[in-house]
Amino acid sequence: MGKHRVVVVGGGFGGLSVVRGLKRADVEVTLIDRTNHHLFQPLLYQVATALLPAGDIAPSFRAILRGQRNAHVLLGEVTGFDTSRKVVHADLPDGRSHTVGYDTLVVAAGSRDSYFGHDDWAEPAPPMKTLEQAVDLRSKLLRAFETAVVADDPKQWLSFAVVGAGPTGVELAGQIADLARRALKGQFREIDPRDVQITLLDAVPHVLPPFSPPLREHARAKLERLGVKVMTNAMVESIDAEGLTTKEGDRVEARTIIWAAGVQASPLARKLAEATATELDRKGRILVNPVDCSVTDDIFAIGDMVNLKDLPGIAEPALQEGHHVARVIKARLKGQRAKPFRYLDLGTMATISPADAVADIKKLRLKGVIGKTAWAVVHIAFLVGWRNRAAVLTQWSWNLLTGRRAQPIILEPMRAIER
Structure with a gap:
């Protein structure tokens, strides 16, 4: 009889922590992902704003797992699950359909952007969830400055809008401001990049809703000092190529709009729920057993695609869930029972500028340089x-x-417009 087969779908924080947690277990692990790299999403906005090269936050799975002899990597798109046969269906790079058998299955497929029923907004207001999207956004941001040089009205190309005032939106707005006012300073003769107009808006009453009021107020004040116009209680009504309109009737002119307003579970959550007769919550997340993250006896689900006591969709819950599932699998193989899952809340952080960040860690409220130092230490460690x-x-x-x-x-060369 062969070794116990563990298949992990998705190489994000949760999935990769499961694979690495089984390094010394007597199992064969297969990691299936649509890309060949692990993405450190908390720093994705820094790729989009030209601060970091893409490769610095996206090491390849094969490089990460090169010393783990029981780990195998399969580049493929998972399309479904057959729980009766205990196989995963996937499309391979050469176009073939393929099945992978498992004894234990872990699904950690993450999330995708939600436009709240307005998927047509994705073209004028692209999201930033993947490495490819971040690189495309970097080109779009830089191209806006280049276009302003030759435009009849440079101001319209120097106007940017970020929809969503959570950590991602705040970090993007702050980085765009720093890009324009420091990084590009003195590089253009025809325009002054510091003339940018940056608008951050959200339907919620405050920026950084999960944070304590003092830190929310600090973040808003700092953004405004950076020149960012903050609009709260402003729900988007429509988006077009030249700007957006709120339900209150306010018009924001911006040639570059970035969507950072909401996420929903991966479509694989619904497919797994259908295959296992499991319920979904209103956000499309699959409901799992809070004791061990299981869906059935031999299937686990973790990360952004699950509802586990309404834990936030950030890296830390996914990491802890992944470590826990690895312990559960190892304990089962030994005929033992692992301790119930218990989440350790390490707090929430967001950076605003190169020297300022906020950190909400239990009763500890950090901001400014101290907050930035704590933020940097945590991100470097992860x-x-x-x-x-x-x-x-x-x-x-x-x-x-x-x-x-x-x-x-800008990676893509400019193409001449056909007349």
């Missing part, structure tokens, strides 16, 4: 690989000292 940690720390230090950015490049 990055995968010492090379990546050293590279990111170097880029941050360089930016803090000089204001310059590592990747101010």
